[in-house]
Amino acid sequence: MSDSYLNLLRAPGVARVMASQLVARFPTGMLALGILIHIETVFGSYGAAGVVLAAMSVGQALAGPVTSRMMGRFGARRVLVVTTVLCAGSMAVVALAPMQLWGFVVFALLTGLSSPPVQPAVRTIYPRLVDVGKLPRLFSLDASAQEIIWVAGPLVITVVSREISPVVGLLVCVAVTLAGGAWFITSKELGTVRIARSETRLGAVLLKPGVMLATVTGLLLIGAGAAVEVGVVARFGEGGLQAGVVLALAAVASLAGGLTLGHLPLTDWTLTRRLAVVAVGTFLAIYVSGVWWTGLAMVVFGFGIAPALAVMYTMVSDSTDFSESAEAYGWIGTGQLVGAAVGSAIAGFMIDANGPAGGFAVAAVVAALAVVAAALLRHARPKRTGADLLADAVSEG
Numbered sequence: 001m002s003d004s005y006l007n008l009l010r011a012p013g014v015a016r017v018m019a020s021q022l023v024a025r026f027p028t029g030m031l032a033l034g035i036l037i038h039i040e041t042v043f044g045s046y047g048a049a050g051v052v053l054a055a056m057s058v059g060q061a062l063a064g065p066v067t068s069r070m071m072g073r074f075g076a077r078r079v080l081v082v083t084t085v086l087c088a089g090s091m092a093v094v095a096l097a098p099m100q101l102w103g104f105v106v107f108a109l110l111t112g113l114s115s116p117p118v119q120p121a122v123r124t125i126y127p128r129l130v131d132v133g134k135l136p137r138l139f140s141l142d143a144s145a146q147e148i149i150w151v152a153g154p155l156v157i158t159v160v161s162r163e164i165s166p167v168v169g170l171l172v173c174v175a176v177t178l179a180g181g182a183w184f185i186t187s188k189e190l191g192t193v194r195i196a197r198s199e200t201r202l203g204a205v206l207l208k209p210g211v212m213l214a215t216v217t218g219l220l221l222i223g224a225g226a227a228v229e230v231g232v233v234a235r236f237g238e239g240g241l242q243a244g245v246v247l248a249l250a251a252v253a254s255l256a257g258g259l260t261l262g263h264l265p266l267t268d269w270t271l272t273r274r275l276a277v278v279a280v281g282t283f284l285a286i287y288v289s290g291v292w293w294t295g296l297a298m299v300v301f302g303f304g305i306a307p308a309l310a311v312m313y314t315m316v317s318d319s320t321d322f323s324e325s326a327e328a329y330g331w332i333g334t335g336q337l338v339g340a341a342v343g344s345a346i347a348g349f350m351i352d353a354n355g356p357a358g359g360f361a362v363a364a365v366v367a368a369l370a371v372v373a374a375a376l377l378r379h380a381r382p383k384r385t386g387a388d389l390l391a392d393a394v395s396e397g
Contacts, residue, residue: 004263008138013189014129020187021122022145024084024180027173029153031111032056034173035094037157038166039104048101052094054341055105059112061337068120068330069202075194076121076326077185084181086114088174095170116181120329125189127317127325135317140262140310147255147306151248158244205328209380210319213373214312214328217271219335220370221308223343224282224363228301230347231285231359235294242291249295250302258306268378271311275374277304279367285360319382339366 009015032053039049071079090111094104123142130138161169184190205211229247236242261274281301288297316328343366350358 004137005141005259008130008134008141011130011134013187014138016187017122017125017129017184017189018142018145020180020184021118022148022180023176024116024118024184025146026149026153026180027177029149029151030157030169030173030176031091033154034157034161034166034169035108037161038095038170041166042104043101051101052104052108056108056112057337057341059109060115061112061334061341063113063115064117064120064334064337065202065327065330067115067117068326071117071121071124071326076190080116080118080121080181080185080190083114083116084177084185087111087116088177088181090114091170091174091177095167095174116177117326117330118181118184119333120326121190122184123313123317123329124326129189136266136310136314137262139313139317140258140307143306143309143313144255144258144262147251147258151251154247155244202327203331205320205324206331208319208324208328209377210315210382211328211331213271213377213380214315215332215335216377217275217370217374218309218312218332219339220366220373221275221278221305221339222336223339224278224367224370225305226340226343227347227359227363227366228282228285228298230344230351231356231363232294232298234351234359235289235356236291246291246295246298250298250305253299253302254305257303258310261307262310266311266314266381268381269375271308271315271381272371272374272378274304274308274311275367275371277301278308279364279371282360282364282367286357286364315381 009018035053035056036049039045039052043049067079067083090107093107094111097103097107099107123139126138126142127135157169157172160172206215228250232246233243236246257274257277264270278301281297281299281304284297284300285294288294312332313329316332317325320328343362347359347362350362352358354361
C-alpha cells in the first residue's frame with residue numbers, strides 16, 4: 001500500500017502540485033482561529049469575533065463557485081494571482097488597521113470573497129497527472145494530506161498569537177498565503193492545464209446526480225464535524241490542551257483512514273459505509289467522558305472522514321466534463337462551509353440547553369442523515385469508464 005502511494009508521488013508533477021497546494025491552503029487551518037483571537041483581543045468580545053468570522057464565511061461561501069468558474073473564462077493563473085493578492089491584502093488590513101467593528105466585518109467579507117480557488121484548481125488538475133484508474137487513490141491521498149492543515153494550522157496560529165501577538169499571527173497567515181500561492185501559481189502543471197470555459201449557466205452542474213450527492217453528503221459530513229468540534233471544546237474548555245489533543249486525534253485518524261482505505265475499489269455502497277464509521281464515532285462521543293474515551297470515539301469518527309471525502313471528490317471528477325469540474329468543486333466547498341456554519345450554530349444552542357453531550361447529539365443526527373442520504377442516492381454515483389474520461393480530456397484539451 002505504501003509503495004502504491006509512493007508511486008503516485010513519483011508521477012511527474014504530482015508531488016510538486018500536492019505540496020504547493022497544501023502550503024497555499026495552509027492558512028485555511030489558521031485564519032478563523034487567528035481572527036477569533038485578534039478580534040476578541042481588540043473588542044474584548046467573542047460576540048464581535050463571531051460576527052467578523054460569519055462575514056468571512058459568507059464571503060467564502062458566495063465566492064467558491066464563482067471564482068472557480070472564472071478560471072475557465074480568464075485562466076487559472078490570472079484568477080489565482082488576483083484573488084491571492086486581494087485576500088492577503090484584506091487579511092493585512094484586518095491585522096493592522098485600527099477600525100470600528102463594521103470595518104473589520106467589511107474586510108473579513110472581502111477576505112472571504114477573494115479566497116483563492118486553490119482547491120478546485122488542483123482537483124481539476126489531478127485527472128491530467130495520473131491514469132484514470134489511479135484517481136481514487138490520488139484523491140484519497142489528497143484528502144488525507146489536507147489533515148496536516150487541520151492538525152498543524154491551529155497549533156501554529158495559537159502559539160504565535162498567544163506567545164507573540166494576534167497581529168503577528170495574522171501576518172503569518174498573510175505571508176503563507178502569498179508564499180504558498182506563488183509556489184502553486186508558478187508550478188508548471190498549472191500553466192500547462194487549460195480549464196475550458198463552461199458554456200452552461202452558473203449552478204447547472206448541480207443538477208448532475210453525482211455532484212448533487214457529493215455536495216449534500218459533504219455538507220452533512222462537515223456539519224457533523226463542526227458540531228463535534230464545538231462539543232469537544234465545550235467538554236474540555238477552549239483554553240485547555242485536552243480539547244486540542246482530542247481534535248488532533250480525529251485529524252490523525254482521518255489521515256490514517258485515507259491512507260488505509262484509499263487503494264480499495266469503489267462501489268455504490270462505499271460512501272455509505274465510510275459515513276457510517278463517522279456516525280458511529282459521533283454516537284459513541286455522546287455517552288463517554290474523559291480525554292481518552294472521548295479521544296477513542298474521535299479516532300473512530302475521524303477514520304471515516306478522509307475516505308468519505310475522497311469518494312465525493314472522485315464522484316465529481318467522474319460525473320463532470322473538464323470544463324465543469326472546477327465549478328463543481330467550488331459548489332462542494334460552498335456546501336461544506338454552509339454545513340460548518342449551521343452545524344456549529346445548532347450545536348451551540350444544544351450545548352447551552354443540554355451540556356456538551358448536546359453538541360455530540362447534533363453531530364450524530366447530522367452524520368446519520370449523511371448515511372441515509374448516501375444509501376438512498378447510492379445509484380447516483382457515476383460509473384464512467386476510463387475511455388469516457390479520456391475522450392473528454394481529448395475533446396476539451
